[in-house]
Amino acid sequence: MRVPLTRQASAAGLVAVAALVLGAAPASAAPGDASAHGARLDLALSGRGAVSAGPFAAATADGPTSTTSASVDVPGVLKTGAVDASASRDDKTGAVGSRASTADVRLDLLSTVVGGLSADLVEAECAATQKGLTGRAGFVGLDLERLGEAGVGVGVDPAPNTALDVDLRGVDVARVVVNEQLRNADGSLTVNAVHVTLLGDAPGSVGAGDLVLSSATCGPAGLPIPMASGAGRWLGLGLLALFGVPVGASALRRRHDLAAG
Incomplete structure (x- = not known):
């Protein structure tokens, strides 16, 4: 009976030592989450019905961490070239x-109402560290002129949540938000490079629903698992000596007794 009891003591000691050496992070603390996708459509178009597609090239920090789609082609709605998305997590930090x-x-x-939108490249990115969350949207060759007066004053580096109201004969039929940055209830940050919302209840509206181009969501950051320091480290070493030395000595005595027998 002495051997099983000794094994139990050894296991308990190693668990206690491991808990101290790894640090005092609570068991529920987990690394943060991140995700991204290139395009998503959820629309109900007048005279055409539902048009839902995507998300294209979806990636998450849990995997797949990198995804590419060759193109997106929804006739009369959206056409793109390559779509890329990636997400990452650093478990150490x-x-x-x-x-x-x-x-x-x-x-x-x-285009059937006022015009369209084009760009050589539309990007969204975000990052979360222990200091907080940051996000940005970037554009290359962004052209909003086809949206008419709604596009006036929007440059290649628009401020967060720049909103453009698209109207037909004085009635708003859609809203376009570029560099949309949303603080979510769970503490995360979502950056949508372009977010188009159709206002379905407007007279002469083309429909209802949402279309998002280049979306990235982050955080908040997870907690790292640091090594214990100071008193905790010395206490851990003390427990290692308390459990490890007697167990080792007992094993040596048993080996000696067997050899002598």
Whole structure:
């Protein structure tokens, strides 16, 4: 009976030592989450019905961490070139990050009303560290002129949550938000490079629903698992001596007794 009891003591001692050496992070603390995708459509178009597609090139920090789609082609609504998305997590620091890019964008969704939107590249990215969350949207060759007066004053580096109201004969039929940055209830940050919302209850509306180009969501950052320091480290070493030395000595005595027998 002495051997099983000794094994139990050894196991308990190692668990206690491991808990101290790894640190005092609570068991529920987990690394943060991150995700990204290139395009997503959820629309109900007048005279056409439901048009839902995507998310294209979806990636998460849990995997797949990197995804690519050759193109997106929804006739009369959206046509793009390559779509890329990636997400990552650093378990040592708890930091997370994600990024999505959509190339050769041609958005014809509003062309029947006022015009369209085009860009050589539409990007969104975010990052979360122990210091907080940051996000940005980037554009190359962004052209909003086809949206008419709604596009006036929007440059290649628009401020967060720049909103453009698209109207038909004085009635708003859609809203376009570029560099949309949303603080979510769970503490995470979502960056949508372009978010188009159709206002379905407007007279002459083309429909209802949402279309998002290049979306990245991060955080908040997870907690790292540091090594214990100071008193905790010495206490851990003390427990190791308390459990480890007697167990080792008992094993040596048993080996000696067997050899002598």
